[in-house]
Amino acid sequence: MIQFQNVVKRYPGGQEALSQVSLRMDEGAMAFLTGHSGAGKSTLLKLIALIERPTRGQIKVNGQHLNTLPRRKVPHFRRGIGIIFQDHHLLHDRSVFDNVALPLVILGYRRPEIARRVRAALDKVGLLHKEKAQPVTLSSGEQQRVGIARAVVHKPAILLADEPTGNLDPELSREIMELFLQFNQVGVTTLIASHDLELITTLDKPILKLHGGKLVQTGPRDEAQP
Amino acid sequence: MSRAPGPASRRKASPRGARGGGQPAIHTRFQAWGVNHAQAMVFSLGRLSRNPFGAALTLTVIAIALALPSGLWLALKNLQEASGHWDRGAQLSVFAQDSVTDQDLVQLATRIQALEAVQNAQPLTREDALAEFRALSGFGEALDLLDHNPLPALVLVTPVAAHQGPDAVRALAGQLEALDGVAQAQVDLQWVQRLQALLEMTRRGVGLVAVLLGLGVLLVVGNTIRLDILNRRREIEVAKLVGATDGFIRRPFLYGGLWLGLFGGLLALIIVGVGLLLLNGPVQQLAALYGSDFRLRGPGFSGALGLLGLGVALGLGGSWIAVGRHLRDIEPR
Numbered sequence: 001m002i003q004f005q006n007v008v009k010r011y012p013g014g015q016e017a018l019s020q021v022s023l024r025m026d027e028g029a030m031a032f033l034t035g036h037s038g039a040g041k042s043t044l045l046k047l048i049a050l051i052e053r054p055t056r057g058q059i060k061v062n063g064q065h066l067n068t069l070p071r072r073k074v075p076h077f078r079r080g081i082g083i084i085f086q087d088h089h090l091l092h093d094r095s096v097f098d099n100v101a102l103p104l105v106i107l108g109y110r111r112p113e114i115a116r117r118v119r120a121a122l123d124k125v126g127l128l129h130k131e132k133a134q135p136v137t138l139s140s141g142e143q144q145r146v147g148i149a150r151a152v153v154h155k156p157a158i159l160l161a162d163e164p165t166g167n168l169d170p171e172l173s174r175e176i177m178e179l180f181l182q183f184n185q186v187g188v189t190t191l192i193a194s195h196d197l198e199l200i201t202t203l204d205k206p207i208l209k210l211h212g213g214k215l216v217q218t219g220p221r222d223e224a225q226p
Numbered sequence: 227m228s229r230a231p232g233p234a235s236r237r238k239a240s241p242r243g244a245r246g247g248g249q250p251a252i253h254t255r256f257q258a259w260g261v262n263h264a265q266a267m268v269f270s271l272g273r274l275s276r277n278p279f280g281a282a283l284t285l286t287v288i289a290i291a292l293a294l295p296s297g298l299w300l301a302l303k304n305l306q307e308a309s310g311h312w313d314r315g316a317q318l319s320v321f322a323q324d325s326v327t328d329q330d331l332v333q334l335a336t337r338i339q340a341l342e343a344v345q346n347a348q349p350l351t352r353e354d355a356l357a358e359f360r361a362l363s364g365f366g367e368a369l370d371l372l373d374h375n376p377l378p379a380l381v382l383v384t385p386v387a388a389h390q391g392p393d394a395v396r397a398l399a400g401q402l403e404a405l406d407g408v409a410q411a412q413v414d415l416q417w418v419q420r421l422q423a424l425l426e427m428t429r430r431g432v433g434l435v436a437v438l439l440g441l442g443v444l445l446v447v448g449n450t451i452r453l454d455i456l457n458r459r460r461e462i463e464v465a466k467l468v469g470a471t472d473g474f475i476r477r478p479f480l481y482g483g484l485w486l487g488l489f490g491g492l493l494a495l496i497i498v499g500v501g502l503l504l505l506n507g508p509v510q511q512l513a514a515l516y517g518s519d520f521r522l523r524g525p526g527f528s529g530a531l532g533l534l535g536l537g538v539a540l541g542l543g544g545s546w547i548a549v550g551r552h553l554r555d556i557e558p559r
Contacts, residue, residue, distance in 0.1 A: 051558050076471075083468075089460075089467070102465065103468040106465065
C-alpha cells in the first residue's frame with residue numbers, strides 16, 4: 001500500500017517539486033503517473049523509494065511511516081521495492097546474469113538459489129538466452145528488460161518504474177507495459193510514470209496526472225484515489 | 227515471455243510466497259553472512275589482480291614504507307645485542323708497575339681476587355699480553371721490529387654483578403690503584419656509555435621515522451581506496467538502490483585495504499630479508515676482524531608476524547578512514 005497525505009517536496013533552492021499531494025494505492029493495485037516533464041513524476045517515485053525525503057506531509061509505504069524511518073533501516077525498506085529507470089542503471093562491468101543477481105546477492109541467497117531465481121526472472125522478460133551477455137551488447141529494449149528482471153528478481157511487493165518506455169519504439173513499449181500488467185496480475189503493487197498517454201490510456205488502469213507539482217486528475221478507473 | 231504469470235485469482239497459490247523482499251530464513255541468512263564475507267574477500271582480491279600495474283605500484287610504496295623502519299629497527303636491535311656483550315663484561319685492566327715480576331703479579335692477582343667486589347682476577351704476564359696482542363691486533367710484525375716487549379704486565383679484573391654499575395666500578399678502580407705494585411687501574415666503560423646514549427638517540431629517531439612512514443602507509447591505502455570508491459560510484463548507487471546495507475557496500479573496500487596491507491607487509495618482509503642476506507656476509511667479516519662470531523639476527527617469527535600484523539592494521543585503518551569519509555556521501559539520485 002502506498003499512501004501520501006498532503007506531501008510537499010521542496011528541493012534546496014526553493015523549487016517546489018510537489019505541493020500538497022495526497023493519494024492512496026491499495027495493495028496489488030496498478031496505476032500510471034503522467035504529466036509534463038518537470039511535473040513531479042520522478043520526485044513522487046523517489047519519495048516512495050526513500051531516495052528523497054518529503055519536506056512536509058506523511059508518506060506510508062508497505063505499512064511503514066517513511067517520515068520516521070531511520071537511515072539504517074532504509075536498505076531493508078528498499079528490499080520491498082523494485083525500481084526501474086529510463087536509463088536502466090545497469091552495471092557495465094558485469095554480465096546480464098550478475099546484474100540481475102545483485103539484489104539476491106545483497107539479500108544473502110546461496111549461489112544455486114540465486115541462479116534459479118535469476119533464470120526465472122530472465123525467462124519472464126524473454127532474455128534467458130542472454131544471461132552471459134554484457135549489457136552493452138544488448139539493444140535498448142533488451143537492456144530495459146534486464147533492468148526489469150533485476151527489479152523483480154527478489155519479488156518486491158511494490159514495483160516502481162520511471163519512464164520505462166522512454167526511448168523505445170511503440171511496439172517494444174507495448175511489450176514492456178504488458179510485462180508490468182503481468183507482474184501486477186500476480187499481486188505486485190505497480191506504479192509507472194510515463195508520458196506515453198496514447199499507450200497507457202488503452203490499458204484500462206487508473207491514471208494519475210501531475211501538473212506543476214499538483215495532482216490534478218485521475219481516471220479512467222477509481223482504483224487510486226487522489 | 228513463455229512463462230507468463232497466471233490471473234490475479236491465482237495470487238494466493240502462487241509460489242512467490244511472502245511479499246516484502248522475500249528474505250531467506252534466518253539461519254540461511256547467518257550462513258550467507260559468512261559467505262558474503264568470503265565473497266567480498268575474493269572479490270576485492272580479484273579487483274586487485276585486475277589492475278596488476280597499479281596494484282604493484284601501490285604495494286611497492288607500502289612495502290618500502292614498512293621495510294625502511296623495520297630494517298632500521300632490526301639494525302638497532304643487532305647493534306644493541308653486539309654492544310650488550312661488551313657492556314655486561316665491564317672489566318678493569320689493572321696495569322702493574324714495571325718492577326713487578328711474574329711471581330709478584332700472581333700474588334697481586336690473589337690479593338685482588340680476595341677483594342669483596344671482585345669476582346675474578348686473571349693475571350696476564352708481559353709475555354701473555356704480547357701473545358694476545360699479536361693474535362688479535364694484526365700488528366704482530368710491527369712488534370718484531372722492537373728489541374724489547376713494550377707491554378706492561380696486568381691483571382684483568384671482573385667485578386661481581388653487584389659492582390657492575392659505572393660508579394661502583396670507578397670506586398673499585400680507586401681501591402685497586404691504592405694497592406702496592408699497581409701503576410694504573412683503567413675502566414673501559416665510557417665508550418660503552420657513549421654508545422648506549424647514541425643507540426638510545428637512534429632508537430628515538432627510528433621510532434619517529436616509523437610513525438611518520440606508518441602514517442604514510444595509512445594515507446596511501448586511504449587514498450587508493452578513496453579512488454576505488456569514486457570509480458565505483460555508480461555501482462554503489464545501484465547497490466544502495468536495491469537495498470544494500472552500508473556494511474555490504476563497505477566490506478569489499480575494507481578487504482581491499484586489508485589485502486594492500488597484508489601484501490605490502492609480505493613484500494616489506496622480503497625486502498628486509500634480502501637486505502639481511504646482502505649485509506650478513508660483510509658483517510660477519512667485520513665481526514671476525516674483532517674476534518667475534520657475531521652474526522646478524524633476522525626479525526624472527528614473531529617479528530615477521532608483527533610486521534604483517536602492522537601492515538594489515540594500517541591497511542584496514544586506511545580503508546576504514548576512506549570508507550567512513552566517502553561512502554555515506556554516495557546516495558542514489
